[in-house]
Amino acid sequence: MPRAHRGSQNHPFGRTRPLLDVEEDPAQIGRPGESFAVGDPGGGMERPEMDDQRPPAPAAVRREFFTTTDVGRARTHLARDYPDVTFDLTGPSRRYVLDITSLSVGALGIDRIYAGSSHLTRIPGTGGGVWIVHPVRGRYRLEDGRHDVAVEGSVPLCVRPGTSHTVGTEDVSLRVVRLDLAVVAEAAAAVAGIAPESVRFHAPHAISPALARYWTATLQQVVHEVLADDDLLAEPLVRIQAVHALAAAAVAVFPNSALDAVSDPGAPTAGVTAPVTVRRAVAYIDEHAAEPITLGDIAAAARVGPRALQIAFRRHRDETPLDHLRRVRLHRAHLDLQAADPTGGDTVGRIAARWGFTHSGRFSAAHRRTYGTSPSAVLPR
Numbered sequence: 001m002p003r004a005h006r007g008s009q010n011h012p013f014g015r016t017r018p019l020l021d022v023e024e025d026p027a028q029i030g031r032p033g034e035s036f037a038v039g040d041p042g043g044g045m046e047r048p049e050m051d052d053q054r055p056p057a058p059a060a061v062r063r064e065f066f067t068t069t070d071v072g073r074a075r076t077h078l079a080r081d082y083p084d085v086t087f088d089l090t091g092p093s094r095r096y097v098l099d100i101t102s103l104s105v106g107a108l109g110i111d112r113i114y115a116g117s118s119h120l121t122r123i124p125g126t127g128g129g130v131w132i133v134h135p136v137r138g139r140y141r142l143e144d145g146r147h148d149v150a151v152e153g154s155v156p157l158c159v160r161p162g163t164s165h166t167v168g169t170e171d172v173s174l175r176v177v178r179l180d181l182a183v184v185a186e187a188a189a190a191v192a193g194i195a196p197e198s199v200r201f202h203a204p205h206a207i208s209p210a211l212a213r214y215w216t217a218t219l220q221q222v223v224h225e226v227l228a229d230d231d232l233l234a235e236p237l238v239r240i241q242a243v244h245a246l247a248a249a250a251v252a253v254f255p256n257s258a259l260d261a262v263s264d265p266g267a268p269t270a271g272v273t274a275p276v277t278v279r280r281a282v283a284y285i286d287e288h289a290a291e292p293i294t295l296g297d298i299a300a301a302a303r304v305g306p307r308a309l310q311i312a313f314r315r316h317r318d319e320t321p322l323d324h325l326r327r328v329r330l331h332r333a334h335l336d337l338q339a340a341d342p343t344g345g346d347t348v349g350r351i352a353a354r355w356g357f358t359h360s361g362r363f364s365a366a367h368r369r370t371y372g373t374s375p376s377a378v379l380p381r
Helices: 071-081 181-192 209-227 236-253 257-263 275-288 295-302 306-317 321-338 348-354 360-371
Strands: 044-046 061-068 086-089 098-105 108-123 129-143 148-151 157-159 165-180
Touching: 061 071, 071 086, 071 098, 098 236, 108 236, 129 181, 129 209, 165 181, 165 236, 181 236, 181 257, 181 295, 181 306, 209 236, 236 257, 236 348, 275 295, 275 306, 275 321, 295 306, 295 321, 306 321, 321 348, 321 360, 348 360
Parallel strands: none
Antiparallel strands: 044 061, 061 098, 086 108, 098 108, 108 165, 129 148, 129 157, 129 165
16 A cells, blocks of 8 residues: 655655656656756746756746745645635644645646645635646545545545535645636537536446556556657647547546436437438548547538437448548558658658558557558658
């Protein structure tokens, strides 16, 4: 069972520590090999990047590092990303420290937090986001009026909008994923064909241990394959897909009204649509493949709900709309490889990322299956 951080008398960490500590938790958000000092025990500071030669993160990405032992400064800093959340220090003030590493990308925020001493935190439920909290070490207890969950280990929990929560912690290390409610609602609506405004999450815990592991694996993949690579984050399509991957995983893992609609045999089922709907969807995909479009966008262009569109695609094309979108993007990437100029900086990885393929191995395998050769063999020499 993980134990809470213990450190020197002057500071709970007692030493400089790496941003990436895979043994502690695979879902890290700094860059590999980077380290920092945790700051002056007498106040707060935002820590600069340690390597001045590294190019800055893309404009759409915000990376921040903050440490303080002052409760007032902690409240001020937290108020920006966690509005309306309040906390009281219930343990010894001499052991208090707040240490945060944050990454924000559009509708997604990921924070690595260490909070020393004991706290009682109140979350009023008025926020506009879904938070997935992953205690890594220390004690964490969440109550929402219906559920009382105590954790001493590594278990993801859903803090739901519209529900007030009370959280007690002691010397806790957390990973918090903050997702905009609109993005999560869109992902949920795509699953069940229901109106986004009707999406509700029911409980803080995952549906099963297997799905909890699925959430952790998805987060690990997004963090290590996308969020740690500023070259990939410079691509708008990649950023959007990373956000949507985590939103879709949250919908699949934690109980919500979209999953209710899918699993309820008495729920109304969308009818089969005519091929004209499929043709509209195909035309929209062909025209907008380079943009961060979603299943909801495609369905809106086809003038039907997402569920009806998926049924139509299965019946008339034996694939899903997103299968077709991936095939179109793979073909466009293949054409770009053929027309590439390596002397101008074109690479297989850069072209793949342009079309939303973030994993080089999977891109290469898909290209070989479709075109019978590797992407690097197509790239002019």
